[in-house]
Amino acid sequence: MDTKNPTERYDVMRADCPARQILDRIADKWTVLVILALATGPLRFGRLKAKVEGVSQKMLTQTLRGLERDGMVDRAAYPTVPVTVEYALTPLGHSLVDAVVGLRRWSHAHIDKIDQARRRYDTGKSENANL
Amino acid sequence: MDTKNPTERYDVMRADCPARQILDRIADKWTVLVILALATGPLRFGRLKAKVEGVSQKMLTQTLRGLERDGMVDRAAYPTVPVTVEYALTPLGHSLVDAVVGLRRWSHAHIDKIDQARRRYDTGKSENANL
DNA sequence: CAGTATCCGCAAGGATACTG
């Protein structure tokens, strides 16, 4: 299953490993949601903000800048008036889509199980509180 | 590629969707690292803390409690002296391993590309600063 | 060993106002 990789050049468990820095970035909720939102095609800033419910304009800008810097998102500004800006995944960004879709699919598939586990855990705790 | 799912019962883009809450949890750096660390087998608290470099005891405890509550990690305490506590993935936790391994694999595979993109982005910015 | 409890600094992140 390739979960160990003791002979690899990089080890994500190491605090100073470059792979760790990358994981820190992509294991971020807004990053994941933006990637998913752009997976189906380019979007302008406003539409993107509307699609990713709950994101503030500040966090969206910040996330997009980070993804742009890492070469995963392309920013295209058209000199209309008012200005039009479109964001699109680069090939690098697209290569990440499968992985994040995996996360989303897992979330969808296990909502019920997790809800059950939470209820079991919480009732267990409150029962203990009565002892 | 199943990136849209307009007819699905849940939509992760919605702020109040249960799937969003789950994604918020698993799209977290410590969660991902703990899942990876336990993927190869159970670990005691101390060994786990050593393996996941950089995690504080507080964040590790917090992350483990969250995962335990969601039914993804099992906590077993043995009445030795001093006490021995072992953490292991549940079947539910194991079912998430493939997805997070995907993230790690992607990170490993694209370190160089991202480094290049960053240098390009940063030098581009500083050149613009001279205009 | 494996925690819990507490304090505290600092940065994430929201709200608002302003600009090309």
Added chain:
DNA sequence: CAGTATCCTTGCGGATACTG
């Protein structure tokens, strides 16, 4: 429209001390 700049609050997360 798509930002940037600013202020300000919240809580993440580290450090430390204490317990079964």
